[in-house]
Amino acid sequence: MKSATKRSLGAAAIILAAALVLSFALSAQAQALTIERWTAKSNQDGENAVLGATPTRVTWQGQSDEGESLSQVTIELPGGSTVEASNVKTTVLNGLDRLDVGSEVSVEDGTRVVVSFPEPTPAGALIMVECNRTLLPADGGSYGPAGSYVTAEGQTLAMPSSDQVIDIVSSTPAEQLSSMLSEQDWVKAWNSNKFLHLFFDPTIIVTSVPAVFSGWLLALGLVVVSFPLAIPLGLLWSFLRMAKSRIPRAIGATYINVVRGTPLFLQIYIAFFGLPLMGISMDLFMLGVIVLVLNSSAYLAEIFRAGIQSINTGQFEAARSLGMNGAQTMFYVIIPQTVRRVIPTMTSEFILMYKDTSLLAAVGVMEIMMYAKTITAATGNVTPYIVAAGFYLIVTIPMTKLINSMEARLARGKRKRKKSGPGDRSITSEASVVPDSDVAVARSMRMSETFAGPIDDDLVPGSGRISH
Structure with missing residues (x-):
């Protein structure tokens, strides 16, 4: 009985010893390599993030155990990644000494980086593998280190686990296209020219267009909302400017001269920084609309005044002979003719307001120039401003052609009236065409900040003031 008990205890001791030896061996194997670094360099302009499908540098760094030498390291990049063997750099440090181990690098399936050492690395060596110009998955995600390594004894072991991960941000189609262009030979040749690279970099054009497009929509929104509001306000200021009473006329003249005589930039600063100090706060978009409306209305007031005063005095007299009062004459006879005459100049004012949103x-x-400025600050390249200029031209060129078409149409109408000679004319038709000098004055009002005084009554037909 005692002998059986002794045999059982002996067997248990043997099993326990074997378990301890196996546990120690496994522990030793698990500690043969420790991952110290698993990172990717940020490749997003102005952000601390790693974009997928955009070249970046992935760094793997491992420390072998004091008693272990390695003959091979295999790094598994996230699925969907690509890297070329020529872009992989290996560094081996033994203490502070950098060793020339003559490593051989191969890439399998674009994602498996295999680094082989002809001679095993020294025990306890630090191994760093840098995968330059690596394209990580476009869909993004979080990925930890994976792969395997081979010891000097020929044992193949799995890469130890690590809490370090690479967080990849999914890239947009524009960013993917930019990344693809950066690899093209013709783009590299194009960017080798300093001027072309600074102002017309194709890779930055592709990424700038979506961002600047958002600003373009906001700029259009500002103008589409502001200009219709500025028209009636400008008409009101023109009535005050031509009023018979001295006080309304002085109010209108003061407003028009002050607004037209000071920079729009100053007016913007007063509205955006002065109003909050007075306890008035509102949305930036609405503040922008208010400033543009108040500024443009002063210029439109002079445009309307020039148009109204260009109407022949016979139109006023004919309206009175039909029993119309001053308001009826103005709104049913004078203003319709005025609008037709000043449409080209108003269109020019629309273009100038559109550009003033910058x-x-x-x-x-966050309008066009703000987005361009942000991208330029991040890239150090002026190309986004060129992209912004393109978005301005999308509106200004068609509008300029529209102005030319309107002016040509008015000129044809003038020639027809000259050929037809005197005859019966309705009081609501154009009895005369704005003289060339008046057209020049009207078109130059917005551009000339020095023109602030009243139009000379001797130069403009029908310059009698309207009663207020």
């Missing part, structure tokens, strides 16, 4: 970038309104 000044709102100085106060944080």
Whole structure:
């Protein structure tokens, strides 16, 4: 009985010893390599993020155990990644000494980087593998280190686990296209020219267009909302400017001269920084609309005044002979003719307001120039401003052609009236065409900041003031 008990205890001791030896061996194997670094360099302009499908540098760094030498390291990049063997760099450090181990690098399936050492690395060596110009998965995700390594004794072991991960942000189609272009030989040749690279970099054009497009929509929104509001306000200021009473006329003249005589940039600063100090706060978009409306209405007031005063005095007299009062004469006879005459000049004012939205970038309104400025600050390249200029031209060129078409149509109408000679004319038809000098004055009003005084009554037919 005692002998059986002794045999059982002996067997248990043997099993326990074997388990301890096996556990120690497994522990030793698990500690043969420790991952110290698993990172990817940020490749997003102005952000601390790693974009997929965009070249970046992936760094793997491992520390072998004091008693272990390695003959091969295999790094598994995330699925969907690509890297070329020529872009993989290996560094081996033994303490502070950098060793020339003559490693051989191969890439299998674009994702498996195999680094082989002709001679095993020294025990306890630090191994660093840098995969330059690596394209990580476009869909993004979080990935930890994976792969395997081979010891000097020929044992193949799995890569130890690590809490380090690479967080990949999914890239947009524009960013993927930019990444593809950056690899093209013709793009590299194009960017080798300093001027072309600074102003017309194809890779930056592709990524700038979507961002600047958002600002373009906001700029269009500002103008589409502001200009219709500025028209009736400008008409009101023109009535005050031509009023018979001195006080309304002085109010209109003061407003028009002050607004037209000061920079729009200053007016923007007063609205965006002065109003909050007075306890008035509102949305940036609405503030931008208010500033543009108040500024443009002053110029439209002078445009309307020039148009109204260009109407022949016979139109006023004919309306009175039909029993119309001053308001009826103005709204049913004079204003319809005035609008037809000043449409080309109003269109020019629309274009100028559209371009003036760029000044709102100085106060944080995310319009075209603000987006271009942000991208330029991140890339150090002027190309985004060229992209912004293209978006301005999308509107200004068609509008300019429209102005030319309107002016040509008015000129044809003038020639027809000259050929037809005097005859019966309705009081609501154009009895005369704006003289060339008046057209020049009207078109130059917006551009000339020095023109602030009243139009000379001797130069403009029908310049009698309307009663207020």
